[in-house]
Amino acid sequence: MPIELTFIPALLAILAAAGLGRLLxxxxxxxxxxGELLLGMILGHLIILSTTGPEAAAAPISxxxxxxxxxxxxxxxxxxxxxxxxxxxxxxxxxxxxxVILPFALGYFAAVFFGFPFHVAVFIGIxxxxxxxGVKASVLAQMRMLRTRxxxxxxxxxxxxxxxxxxxxxxxxxxxxxGVVPLAEIFLFVTLAIFFLLLALTxxxxxxxxxxxxxxxGRESLxxxxxxxxxxxxxxxxxxxxxxxxxxxxxxxxxxxxxxxxRLRDHISLVGGGFFIPVFFVTMGMEFKLxxxxxxxxxxxxxxxxxxxxxxxxxxxxxxxxKFSSAESFAVGVGMIPRAGVELxxxxxxxxxxxxxxxxxxxVASAILLMVMVTTFVTPPAFWKTLQMxxxxxxxxxxxxxxxxxxx
Amino acid sequence: MPIELTFIPALLAILAAAGLGRLLxxxxxxxxxxGELLLGMILGHLIILSTTGPEAAAAPISxxxxxxxxxxxxxxxxxxxxxxxxxxxxxxxxxxxxxVILPFALGYFAAVFFGFPFHVAVFIGIxxxxxxxGVKASVLAQMRMLRTRxxxxxxxxxxxxxxxxxxxxxxxxxxxxxGVVPLAEIFLFVTLAIFFLLLALTxxxxxxxxxxxxxxxGRESLxxxxxxxxxxxxxxxxxxxxxxxxxxxxxxxxxxxxxxxxRLRDHISLVGGGFFIPVFFVTMGMEFKLxxxxxxxxxxxxxxxxxxxxxxxxxxxxxxxxKFSSAESFAVGVGMIPRAGVELxxxxxxxxxxxxxxxxxxxVASAILLMVMVTTFVTPPAFWKTLQMxxxxxxxxxxxxxxxxxxx
Numbered sequence: 001m002p003i004e005l006t007f008i009p010a011l012l013a014i015l016a017a018a019g020l021g022r023l024l025x026x027x028x029x030x031x032x033x034x035g036e037l038l039l040g041m042i043l044g045h046l047i048i049l050s051t052t053g054p055e056a057a058a059a060p061i062s063x064x065x066x067x068x069x070x071x072x073x074x075x076x077x078x079x080x081x082x083x084x085x086x087x088x089x090x091x092x093x094x095x096x097x098x099x100v101i102l103p104f105a106l107g108y109f110a111a112v113f114f115g116f117p118f119h120v121a122v123f124i125g126i127x128x129x130x131x132x133x134g135v136k137a138s139v140l141a142q143m144r145m146l147r148t149r150x151x152x153x154x155x156x157x158x159x160x161x162x163x164x165x166x167x168x169x170x171x172x173x174x175x176x177x178x179g180v181v182p183l184a185e186i187f188l189f190v191t192l193a194i195f196f197l198l199l200a201l202t203x204x205x206x207x208x209x210x211x212x213x214x215x216x217x218g219r220e221s222l223x224x225x226x227x228x229x230x231x232x233x234x235x236x237x238x239x240x241x242x243x244x245x246x247x248x249x250x251x252x253x254x255x256x257x258x259x260x261x262x263r264l265r266d267h268i269s270l271v272g273g274g275f276f277i278p279v280f281f282v283t284m285g286m287e288f289k290l291x292x293x294x295x296x297x298x299x300x301x302x303x304x305x306x307x308x309x310x311x312x313x314x315x316x317x318x319x320x321x322x323k324f325s326s327a328e329s330f331a332v333g334v335g336m337i338p339r340a341g342v343e344l345x346x347x348x349x350x351x352x353x354x355x356x357x358x359x360x361x362x363x364v365a366s367a368i369l370l371m372v373m374v375t376t377f378v379t380p381p382a383f384w385k386t387l388q389m390x391x392x393x394x395x396x397x398x399x400x401x402x403x404x405x406x407x408x
Numbered sequence: 409m410p411i412e413l414t415f416i417p418a419l420l421a422i423l424a425a426a427g428l429g430r431l432l433x434x435x436x437x438x439x440x441x442x443g444e445l446l447l448g449m450i451l452g453h454l455i456i457l458s459t460t461g462p463e464a465a466a467a468p469i470s471x472x473x474x475x476x477x478x479x480x481x482x483x484x485x486x487x488x489x490x491x492x493x494x495x496x497x498x499x500x501x502x503x504x505x506x507x508v509i510l511p512f513a514l515g516y517f518a519a520v521f522f523g524f525p526f527h528v529a530v531f532i533g534i535x536x537x538x539x540x541x542g543v544k545a546s547v548l549a550q551m552r553m554l555r556t557r558x559x560x561x562x563x564x565x566x567x568x569x570x571x572x573x574x575x576x577x578x579x580x581x582x583x584x585x586x587g588v589v590p591l592a593e594i595f596l597f598v599t600l601a602i603f604f605l606l607l608a609l610t611x612x613x614x615x616x617x618x619x620x621x622x623x624x625x626g627r628e629s630l631x632x633x634x635x636x637x638x639x640x641x642x643x644x645x646x647x648x649x650x651x652x653x654x655x656x657x658x659x660x661x662x663x664x665x666x667x668x669x670x671r672l673r674d675h676i677s678l679v680g681g682g683f684f685i686p687v688f689f690v691t692m693g694m695e696f697k698l699x700x701x702x703x704x705x706x707x708x709x710x711x712x713x714x715x716x717x718x719x720x721x722x723x724x725x726x727x728x729x730x731k732f733s734s735a736e737s738f739a740v741g742v743g744m745i746p747r748a749g750v751e752l753x754x755x756x757x758x759x760x761x762x763x764x765x766x767x768x769x770x771x772v773a774s775a776i777l778l779m780v781m782v783t784t785f786v787t788p789p790a791f792w793k794t795l796q797m798x799x800x801x802x803x804x805x806x807x808x809x810x811x812x813x814x815x816x
Contacts (some may be wrong), residue, residue: 012639015635015636019629059471060470062468194434220682225427231420270644270728271679274629
């Protein structure tokens with residue numbers, strides 16, 4: 001009469017893949033996420049081959065993975081230098097907006113050039129605007145560069161990009177389905193989002209600071225407190241239609257301003273890095289199924305190139321304009337390349353709502369999937385390399401104020 | 409387009425209940441598990457009252473709870489003093505067997521006295537033989553008494569009790585359903601179980617010791633390694649029809665003999681104690697539904713008393729015979745009182761297979777449920793108290809070798 005352990009074989013396979021992936025990354029001198037994604041993709045293909053695939057185990061695994069991405073964003077918020085982030089508010093917005101406009105325009109014109117109808121071209125353009133927050137957070141954390149100006153700029157821009165993309169996609173779908181611009185809805189969303197942010201970053205910080213000054217709690221209880229904060233904030237954020245990860249990120253920023261920050265960062269990095277986050281990246285890799293790319297057309301190749309150029313040029317120039325060095329600006333651009341989270345949801349919505357006519361659906365879906373896969377797999381090594389370059393150049397002109405924190 | 413976060417409200421409620429429960433326990437000077445169970449029971453009743461109960465979230469939450477009990481047993485195995493455990497092998501077996509025979513006999517005769525048919529009386533007797541491993545592990549860990557002789561005796565006996573109960577129940581059900589004693593099956597089970605234990609405790613320890621001497625790994629990777637060990641061992645154990653928690657416990661014993669033990673104990677206690685284990689105890693409390701006790705008969709009251717006396721006298725006398733002090737022996741007996749895990753599964757099997765005739769099923773089920781609830785809720789405070797008594801008496805005659813580790 002054993003307890004039901006249906007999810008355990010799948011979880012074991014995923015953890016083993018994560019361990020192997022990390023080992024591989026270490027050998028190849030790549031960021032851990034690269035090996036995790038790669039082994040995840042291999043595992044995803046193996047599992048399908050076996051007839052006893054752990055389909056029944058899907059819900060628990062996906063829940064663990066979701067906690068993983070929330071913890072990654074929470075820990076990123078905890079680690080970022082809040083004052084630097086605030087000081088770079090404008091620069092981050094400029095980078096985000098520029099990194100939305102250029103990829104959209106390039107994607108739109110490429111699609112028009114290949115003869116796709118207007119609304120499909122707009123949809124493809126929108127699919128190029130987002131960026132994967134998790135990939136860069138993971139690489140920046142591993143290089144211990146989250147507390148630098150560059151780290152603050154990249155994460156700030158990534159989060160703003162995520163919000164913009166959600167808004168644009170909602171507007172597009174609403175217009176496509178109902179034919180009208182959902183002005184009231186947009187107004188409500190923006191108001192609630194601003195209210196949530198302001199409340200968290202003023203009253204939230206004040207209250208938690210007082211709590212942390214008065215109450216010192218043991219390590220288990222502190223971890224539990226941190227988890228309640230991250231889950232609560234994600235839930236609230238999701239309720240007002242912000243992404244859950246934005247809530248987790250804001251919760252990290254808030255808790256980061258309290259006396260709990262240092263110890264909690266330590267606990268969350270252990271729990272997240274040793275279990276939840278690797279499960280997230282391996283399962284993300286598992287979603288990449290090579291056979292779903294039924295056709296590699298010239299359009300698909302153009303889309304991949306355009307997706308990369310759009311972010312590198314769009315974000316890089318904006319960073320350069322915000323007085324970052326050339327090496328830093330290049331790193332910003334490269335860091336914004338990966339698309340992974342939102343695009344797959346978008347593609348599904350686009351197919352479900354019939355945005356893409358059935359006749360051309362397989363081709364468009366293949367192109368977008370290829371774009372997602374290539375950008376996700378190319379970015380970690382490239383980002384790693386450009387960050388190293390930016391860091392080595394930076395060291396010559398480093399200031400005491402924003403000095404790089406070296407790995408121990 | 410938020411990620412699906414359906415399980416988050418339920419998880420939040422459970423973590424909040426765990427936090428409140430711990431606070432309550434602290435105020436009442438009770439073990440943490442007491443408050444967690446109590447708040448869990450309250451939460452279980454509240455959730456049913458609301459119409460939007462998080463039924464959809466059941467699978468992830470139950471997976472987290474299952475990882476919790478596995479981590480609790482793993483950390484118990486990691487912490488126990490292996491040499492002491494081996495030295496007390498015989499004493500533990502005597503305590504376990506005596507604590508199986510007396511409750512069975514008392515339960516059987518009580519049921520016969522109240523006029524139940526023979527096979528129902530046997531079934532009721534078997535329902536009294538098990539003991540909840542988790543409850544005592546939690547209390548012993550919190551009192552930092554796992555590394556004492558008393559801790560080793562109690563946990564050793566508890567695990568042996570668990571194995572005996574599983575075997576007895578399998579035999580009973582097999583006879584009831586097929587009419588024959590499953591000799592071949594029992595032989596196979598016992599052989600595999602012994603093989604598993606011997607292999608783990610000889611080759612397993614040797615291999616892992618060598619690994620730990622050669623390879624020093626970072627903290628995240630160490631946690632990941634520990635999780636792979638506990639999940640792998642549970643899976644293997646479940647495959648050979650041992651309970652998963654036995655596998656986790658053995659994995660803990662094995663890893664406990666390596667250089668990783670100290671750091672891993674630290675990591676697992678944080679991850680388990682700060683998240684997974686509280687979720688386990690709160691959800692265990694949630695399973696106690698007061699309305700399922702439809703009738704409190706005099707038989708039910710007798711069953712509760714018999715369940716308590718059976719373990720206190722049966723295990724206590726055996727401990728005393730194994731040269732433990734009176735206060736210690738009493739603590740052993742009290743520690744073995746709680747029934748929670750296996751009994752509920754047994755009851756379900758008993759009802760499903762029609763062991764209990766439908767006419768008397770509600771009465772019998774109510775009596776067993778009452779017994780489970782009372783023993784589970786009474787034990788933590790009583791065990792806590794008797795352990796304190798045993799410890800204070802012990803301090804007068806403490807030896808250097810088996811000195812108590814004091815809480816810091």
